[in-house]
Each structure stands twice: as C-alpha cells, then as structure tokens.
Amino acid sequence: MVPTSSLNLADLHQLGRRLTAAATAAMKDSSDLGPTELLVLECLYTVGPQPVGTIAHRTGFAQSRVSTVIAALRERGLVELSTDAADRRRTIAKIAEHARTQAHHARSRDADPTLRQLLPEASDAEISQTLAALGNLHAALGKAAPEPSEATNG
Secondary structure, rough: OOOOOOOOOHHHHHHHHHHHHHHHHHHHHHOOOOOOHHHHHHHHHOOEEEHHHHHHHHHOHOOOOOOHHHHHHHHOOOEEEEEOOOOOOOOEEEOHHHHHHHHHHHHOOOHHHHHHHHOOOOHHHEEEEEEEHHHHHHHOOOOOOOOOOHHHOO
C-alpha cells in the first residue's frame, strides 16, 4: 500500500501561491523595482547574458512578460541589449554593471522575516526546520528550470 500524505495537489498549489504572494510583498518593500523586474535582474546577475527566451524559461514567466520587463529595465539603464553573434535575429540581455548591486541585494535578502510573518505562532525551531525543508526543496527543484507552460499557467 502506498502511504498517503496530508498535502494534496490543491494544497500544494495554494501553498505555492501563498509563498509567492509573501515573497512578492517583501520584494516590493525593499526596492523601487517590481518583483518580476528583480527576478529578471537576479537571473541575469547569476547566469549572465542570455536571450529573452532563456530568461523566460529560467524564471518561469511568459516570454511576452519578460520582453516587457527587459524593455523597461533597459529604459532605466539597468539592462543592456546586444545582438546574438550566432543568430542575428536574437537579442541578448545583459545586466548593466551598476545594476549588479540591486540584483545582489535582492538575491541576498533572507526569507526568515517573511516566513515569521506567515507563521507568527511558530517557534524558532519550527521556523528553522521549515526554512531548512524549503531550502532543500529549492535546491532539489533548482537543478532544472521550470517549464514555462507549467510555471505560467494559472
């Protein structure tokens, strides 16, 4: 007999949405950039220059959304664009040198305060265990970027 868990797929989906909402709210409080802009910058910061389609795949956002965000970041001088030497039809986005600080800040913010807000009754040990479990899950899932259709369909 296969053991059953107390978490069904609907619960898992709702958990993902709640965690996303909490992280989004925390990101909004820390920067004049929106969460999508911060995540696109973070992607460029950690991976390096890449085409819009690759950024969309890595972040899980729709390609049209990433294109819009890249255009806005370029207008603000945070992203530089160039033509792909291997395929002149593709545009390569690169984080501007002075934007690295914002990307680093967004990446280095600790999730602990946000999790404590979500779970005000949890003990320090429970928060530590939850952060460790979420960190392990993130590491395991981070080995492969999400499929865009999976990450963007509501």
